[in-house]
Amino acid sequence: MNANLEYDFIIAGMGCAGLSLAIQLSQSKVAFNKVLVIDKALKNQNDRTWCFWSKEAVAWYDPIVLKRWKQFRFLAPDFNKKYDLGAYHYNLIRGIDFYTYCLDQLKKDPRFEFIQDELKSLVSLENAAEAKCSNGTYSAKLIFNSAFRLQKVKPKHVNYVQHFTGWIIETKENSFDDACPVFMDFTTDQEDDFRFYYVIPYSKTKALIEYTGFSQKALKPEEYTRKLQAYIENKHPGIAYSVLETETGSIPMAESPFVNPFGKRVINIGTAGGHSKPSTGYTFYFIQKYTAQLVFQLENGKSLPTEPRQKNRFLYYDKIMLDVLHQKKQEGRLVFMRLFKKNKIEDLLDFLNEDSNPGTELKITSSVDKGLFLPSAIKKLFTP
Numbered sequence: 001m002n003a004n005l006e007y008d009f010i011i012a013g014m015g016c017a018g019l020s021l022a023i024q025l026s027q028s029k030v031a032f033n034k035v036l037v038i039d040k041a042l043k044n045q046n047d048r049t050w051c052f053w054s055k056e057a058v059a060w061y062d063p064i065v066l067k068r069w070k071q072f073r074f075l076a077p078d079f080n081k082k083y084d085l086g087a088y089h090y091n092l093i094r095g096i097d098f099y100t101y102c103l104d105q106l107k108k109d110p111r112f113e114f115i116q117d118e119l120k121s122l123v124s125l126e127n128a129a130e131a132k133c134s135n136g137t138y139s140a141k142l143i144f145n146s147a148f149r150l151q152k153v154k155p156k157h158v159n160y161v162q163h164f165t166g167w168i169i170e171t172k173e174n175s176f177d178d179a180c181p182v183f184m185d186f187t188t189d190q191e192d193d194f195r196f197y198y199v200i201p202y203s204k205t206k207a208l209i210e211y212t213g214f215s216q217k218a219l220k221p222e223e224y225t226r227k228l229q230a231y232i233e234n235k236h237p238g239i240a241y242s243v244l245e246t247e248t249g250s251i252p253m254a255e256s257p258f259v260n261p262f263g264k265r266v267i268n269i270g271t272a273g274g275h276s277k278p279s280t281g282y283t284f285y286f287i288q289k290y291t292a293q294l295v296f297q298l299e300n301g302k303s304l305p306t307e308p309r310q311k312n313r314f315l316y317y318d319k320i321m322l323d324v325l326h327q328k329k330q331e332g333r334l335v336f337m338r339l340f341k342k343n344k345i346e347d348l349l350d351f352l353n354e355d356s357n358p359g360t361e362l363k364i365t366s367s368v369d370k371g372l373f374l375p376s377a378i379k380k381l382f383t384p
């Protein structure tokens with residue numbers, strides 16, 4: 001490494017992607033002396049819950065998986081099915097457990113240094129990259145950025161947000177099936193839009209219930225409250241409950257690419273790197289795949305991709321799905337219901353995790369309503 005540089009790497013943003021990368025670097029064979037991790041937040045709040053499905057027998061985050069299920073339920077009008085997930089698990093990690101675990105581990109590694117500061121800009125120089133913060137400027141051989149999210153938006157692109165509010169509620173009597181989360185519940189009025197609920201049980205008396213919408217703008221805060229109250233009343237009439245925690249957020253479901261204007265010594269990761277899947281908003285699993293790949297490339301002295309998320313066939317499938325939802329020729333819930341009804345669950349989960357092979361993809365793409373999907377598939381071939 002260059003002796004004049006302060007740090008080998010700077011990790012700009014210590015959320016899911018920054019900490020996932022830091023932990024894997026710490027556990028890797030990559031040769032480095034100093035890594036600086038910068039965030040404006042202390043990461044001491046439980047600000048989100050990650051759910052995702054995975055097959056791996058061993059993962060670095062295993063110690064913090066709070067719940068792991070072998071089944072989940074999909075609900076739509078006239079369709080209610082509990083799926084056995086086969087080789088898959090559906091996992092839950094609490095944000096605060098993730099941040100605390102990662103920071104505890106990393107603080108034991110003397111090569112890692114932490115600064116709480118606001119990043120103002122990132123820039124690539126000839127042999128270094130610089131992170132300018134409110135209280136100083138730091139340089140390294142490479143910067144991994146998840147703090148600045150920049151998109152190249154074009155008028156023909158469909159850019160949605162997945163917006164949501166969830167409540168962790170507690171009831172006195174047993175109210176939830178703690179062996180089986182509700183992955184998607186589409187049984188409520190769609191209001192000419194695309195909306196569903198998750199029910200993620202922590203126990204028989206405690207669950208995270210989340211309202212989720214896919215659209216171009218979020219709801220007002222009081223609308224989420226009304227919707228969650230109505231859903232709970234509808235599913236459990238007259239039940240008394242207390243709201244223990246609230247989580248709220250939005251995830252880009254974007255056709256417009258995330259771009260890297262910072263030059264070749266800055267690598268975008270996480271949502272900034274285009275790793276929120278445009279058709280579903282799921283991100284956690286893709287962050288793990290991509291940060292593991294980065295560490296592998298570093299261990300093996302290979303060059304790193306400077307452009308966020310490479311163009312591939314999955315991006316094309318995502319663009320088609322976004323367009324189908326946007327066209328509203330059919331309720332989005334019917335599109336999803338058909339995918340769940342007509343495919344083997346493991347194939348569908350492979351496909352949504354972008355781990356499927358072309359044979360499986362052919363089966364899945366043949367299972368959709370061709371009258372709806374074909375025009376979007378043709379259109380998206382020609383949308384730059």
Ligand SMILES: Cc1cc2nc3c(=O)[nH]c(=O)nc-3n(C[C@H](O)[C@H](O)[C@H](O)COP(=O)(O)OP(=O)(O)OC[C@H]3O[C@@H](n4cnc5c(N)ncnc54)[C@H](O)[C@@H]3O)c2cc1C
Nearest residue numbers: 013015016017040048050051119147249270271282283284
């Ligand atoms: C409430 C919520 C629930 C979610 N649930 C799921 C889920 O169940 N499954 C799933 O797959 N995905 C989920 N996601 C999507 C995605 O996994 C998360 O958003 C994930 O945290 C993205 O990781 P990231 O590192 O890209 O961004 P973040 O985790 O948001 O990290 C970015 C970091 O950059 C820091 N930062 C930003 N700007 C600056 C600045 N100027 N200076 C210094 N620091 C800065 C922030 O403080 C933050 O710590 C959820 C998202 C939210 C918001």
